[in-house]
Amino acid sequence: MIKGILTLLLPILLCSGDIFAQIRFSSGFESGSLGEVKLIDSVLFSKRAGDTTLHISYQVNSRFDPFNPIDTALRPSARWYYFRMDGVKDKMVYLEIKNTEALRPFYSYDGVSFFRFTKSENPEKGLIAKRFEKDTVYISHFWPYTYSRHIMKLEEWSANKFVKREEIGRSSNNLPIDMLTVTDTIFSDENKKRVWIHGRSHPSEQPASWHLEALTDYILSDRPEAQDLRKNSIIYIVPFINPDGVYGGYSRSTSTGVNIEINWDRPDSMTMPEVKALKAALENVTSKKPLDILLNMHSQIANSASYWIHTAESTTERFLDRQLLLSALTMDDRRYYREEDEQFSAVASRYAEGWIWDRFGENTLAITFETPYTFYKENPEGEWVSVDNLKELAEDTFYAIYDYLMIPGERRVIIETERLKGRGWKVGERKERRYFGDDYHIDESGNGKAIFRLDNLTSGEYKVYNFKSNKWVEMDIVLQKRDGRFVYKAKSAQLEGEADAILLIKQ
Ligand SMILES: [Zn+2]
Structure with missing residues (x-):
């Protein structure tokens, strides 16, 4: 009855001894960074006899950079944090991280492989709540690149x-x-x-x-x-x-x-x-x-x-x-x-x-x-x-x-329009799209043709992409029978009315 639902809350002051031999924080390693840490609360939570968990919460302040001696109006940043906690195993740890963002940051048990806190472990900005499986854990804003x-x-x-x-x-x-x-x-x-x-x-x-x-x-x-x-x-x-x-x-x-x-x-x-x-x-x-x-x-x-x-x-x-x-x-x-x-x-x-x-x-x-x-x-x-x-x-x-850079590669090569045929072509509006070279052309009649030419293309099958809607759009497959000159003619309708550049990718 009462025992079954008893939540035994022991304020820290009433307790002594090993159970509150607290978590130790450190940052004395490469890229380590930590400001002041304050113990907020420490409570024993007992579901039933023999099943007791220590819930312990800290405010962790991220460390500010030194005062900027040159750009004196700039407020130092404290974005980065990377610290180690020892003595966390099987404790329910709550961290309130200040001076920085903590949006699903990372933790690691070995300082090598890092994992993101889940959404439930980081339920709101700045707050971490997790029962760790090992005694030592590293916490960092992002997977450190040291x-x-x-x-x-x-x-x-x-x-x-x-x-x-x-x-x-x-x-x-x-x-x-x-x-x-x-x-x-x-x-x-x-x-x-x-x-x-x-x-x-x-x-x-x-x-x-x-x-x-x-x-x-x-x-x-x-x-x-x-x-x-x-x-x-x-x-x-x-x-x-x-x-x-x-x-x-x-x-x-x-x-x-x-x-x-x-x-x-x-x-x-x-x-x-x-x-x-x-x-x-x-x-x-x-x-x-x-x-x-x-x-x-x-x-x-x-x-x-x-x-x-x-x-x-x-x-x-x-x-x-x-x-x-x-x-x-x-x-x-x-x-x-x-x-x-x-x-x-x-x-x-x-x-x-x-x-x-x-x-x-x-x-x-x-x-x-x-x-x-x-x-x-x-x-x-x-x-x-x-x-x-x-x-x-x-x-x-x-x-x-x-x-x-329009690298003239063996497997991937971009060819700009060499020539246009038909009367419908005019220079496209620069504001409407991105393009290679100095300009691109549009032809609303759909009857015009654009000719793309390359002096040297090795034999093989190529997929042809058209640069359209500011991205490469697959358009055709061509076979280049032997090494040498390559010419590709496309109707403006096939190019969806815009001639700029094509990309060949060898299959
Ligand atoms: Zn930057």
């Missing part, structure tokens, strides 16, 4: 014959900042396209590093498109531009409190060794020729992936169109990224993109790409961000780079 992981991958990548690794500078705490130069050196550099990718100026932005790692893996892979990309381009990759910040578990700053993302227009005396190293490397690789693309990899709190597209007002209409094309090519059927997720801002010299714009203008498509921490496309019912789906997004990014 400095050790970075070094491990650097070693692996450096062993690849297409990679040259060099140190471009050192951080304030004397950690190396490494750059990989990826290309197939059998082919002359003269006409190669140039791509620059850097990441992790903001240490909390773990998803950006998982995305960048997978993108680098694709670039170095054996797939034919990667081989063709390396033959036709040079890719410079600086995966970790703020190693101190990552190592020390900071959120948006270096160990000295500086947000290096926004100091590109400062004199050297007011910026940081990390920015100086990056500027020097960029000056070096662009001394003869500008880059075609610069990608600055970040993560954002918005629940979507997005590019920060620079407005035409702050750049040019043509530059806006080039950005919109890269963005459209990254969407790949909108599986993780859509038009609705694009974000727009004015180019500004304090960012790397602005620094590049001031030097090279339209020649270099310099842009920031953001990955979310939570879910994609503003849809909590859809997929939540994971290391696995960041790899898939990296695959979309890989093909976007490839297609944007």
Whole structure:
């Protein structure tokens, strides 16, 4: 009777001894970060004799970055947290995480494999409630991408014959900042396209590093498109531009409190060794020729992936169109990224993109790409961000780079319209769509023809895709009987009235 429903609540003050030998919090490890922890409550809950659970709750404050000595108006961030709790087994633990977001963050029993808290374990923003199965658990905002992981991958990548690794500078705490130069050196550099990718100026932005790692893996892979990309381009990759910040578990700053993302227009005396190293490397690789693309990899709190597209007002209409094309090519059927997720801002010299714009203008498509921490496309019912789906997004990014550069590959090649026949063709409105080259054409009569030609195409069967509605739409299959000239004629009706570019993919 009473015993059966008895809930035995023992306030902490009445108890002593081992049962409240409390949970121990620590963050003294790589990327660890934790502010003040307060015990809120500790209660024994007994369903029946011999079945007693300790319910224990804490307020966990996320740690703020040091005060920013340069941009003094900036409030330090406390986004990142990554701490360890010992002594949690079979206890019902409640955490109220402050100063940051806790939307289905991650936990791990070994610090290696991480799992997202379920919706029921994270019933409301900031609150975690879970009975842990093991005595030690790690809690983090996102699956940590540590400095050790970075070094491990650097070693692996450096062993690849297409990679040259060099140190471009050192951080304030004397950690190396490494750059990989990826290309197939059998082919002359003269006409190669140039791509620059850097990441992790903001240490909390773990998803950006998982995305960048997978993108680098694709670039170095054996797939034919990667081989063709390396033959036709040079890719410079600086995966970790703020190693101190990552190592020390900071959120948006270096160990000295500086947000290096926004100091590109400062004199050297007011910026940081990390920015100086990056500027020097960029000056070096662009001394003869500008880059075609610069990608600055970040993560954002918005629940979507997005590019920060620079407005035409702050750049040019043509530059806006080039950005919109890269963005459209990254969407790949909108599986993780859509038009609705694009974000727009004015180019500004304090960012790397602005620094590049001031030097090279339209020649270099310099842009920031953001990955979310939570879910994609503003849809909590859809997929939540994971290391696995960041790899898939990296695959979309890989093909976007490839297609944007119009790599003349053996297996995948884009052909722009060479000639138009018929009187109905006119230049399409630029505002209505994204397009390759300088323009695209529309023909409402449906009688016109567009001719696509390539001097050299190896024999085989190809699927033909039309760039329509800002994406590749499968249109035809063709057989190229022998190596050599390839000509494809399409009626405007088949192209749905718009001639721009086609994509051939070898089967
Ligand atoms: Zn960022």
